[in-house]
């Protein structure tokens with residue numbers, strides 16, 4: 001790490017070498033470790049904004065020119081930044097970021113690089129649909145290759161086979177996904193100095209301030225236009241590689257240091273006291289294990305809180321498609337063809353065709369509301385339309401039976417059971433990728449199982465109350481009957 005530290009300092013970075021070091025951490029590759037007891041508010045290192053690597057700081061966009069940059073769609077999504085990174089790497093020692101690029105990983109544990117058999121282990125989760133390999137490949141062929149082939153002065157043909165392959169594109173994309181930060185323009189910055197340099201605008205000195213400094217909080221947005229200045233979160237020019245800051249690992253609710261933004265510098269500052277020997281953790285925004293695996297290639301395994309038990313990630317969640325609700329109502333209540341009108345109305349009003357259950361194992365309000373809509377009598381449905389409001393998320397026995405059916409059918413989408421997965425993990429012989437896949441799907445299944453258990457006890461209570469209401473109704477009717485008999489007799 002000495003070479004990297006020296007490069008960092010030579011380019012204006014400052015690091016408190018007495019306070020921290022970068023070292024090997026079992027299970028995390030490298031990470032930052034405190035070398036002495038540190039108080040809250042201690043600055044660990046400072047990165048000049050122009051040492052961050054983005055489409056604002058790389059010289060490539062200005063060499064290509066704004067119109068070419070836009071003509072090839074490099075101002076949309078991550079293709080522009082990835083091309084800058086490929087180009088900087090191809091410059092070797094000539095690149096300002098040579099000392100940084102050379103220490104970045106080229107191998108990843110993310111599903112983008114998994115075998116088919118490993119991807120099969122994620123069946124039931126929504127991770128596979130979100131990997132984005134096809135989109136990345138399309139960007140490479142539609143944007144990056146054409147621009148490379150159009151400028152042999154910038155991309156010499158002999159360099160293409162080494163630096164500008166689809167494989168390198170995926171590697172750079174994965175570096176962005178797992179290590180980039182949002183670095184917006186500094187507040188008050190003239191808006192017309194855009195990221196795509198006209199002439200000399202390769203400095204970010206005049207740029208950004210940010211609120212969220214976790215690596216890679218932004219995702220590739222296919223249809224974002226750079227001109228859309230209103231939404232900084234989505235501005236691809238704000239996505240930056242931040243040397244040194246990206247050496248920090250993260251774990252659920254463990255953050256003890258964070259990147260702070262100043263006009264000319266970014267600073268990593270402790271947010272809690274840290275003891276000598278402890279790891280210095282940044283935050284990645286505490287995502288669920290499904291996102292951790294997809295973006296970073298690792299999972300968090302910490303003690304779970306009730307109603308769950310065992311270990312996992314309290315930020316986990318499960319997505320449930322609305323069509324499972326439609327099928328469950330249809331299964332329990334008969335053909336739903338007549339309800340197409342209600343489904344269309346729901347989609348129009350609620351704009352929600354996926355429900356999310358979290359680790360509190362509560363039924364999602366929207367799921368309850370849709371179920372109620374589908375269970376309504378014709379008269380109630382007419383009333384709902386007149387009011388123009390979604391049904392209130394209240395449960396009764398009928399609704400709980402449907403909800404349990406929905407959760408069970410969602411659970412059946414995973415090929416293995418909770419018990420089978422627990423046994424697989426206990427065995428301890430799984431490869432990293434398979435283990436991570438099992439942890440992701442087990443976390444989701446535990447949420448579903450916990451939610452089913454909760455809904456079942458609610459159903460039992462609801463049925464008991466229905467039957468006690470029924471009993472007292474019957475008793476009252478019997479009493480009234482007996483009384484009227486007595487009255488009749490008395491009158492005779």
Ligand SMILES: C[S@@+](CC[C@H](N)C(=O)[O-])C[C@H]1O[C@@H](n2cnc3c(N)ncnc32)[C@H](O)[C@@H]1O
Nearest residue numbers: 027028029030178179246247248249250296298
């Ligand atoms: C921003 S980098 C952090 C530095 C990185 N460990 C390295 O060696 O360069 C993010 C990557 O670190 C690893 N990582 C971060 N937090 C981790 C954790 N809690 N457990 C395991 N790996 C972790 C993952 O591989 C992730 O993609």
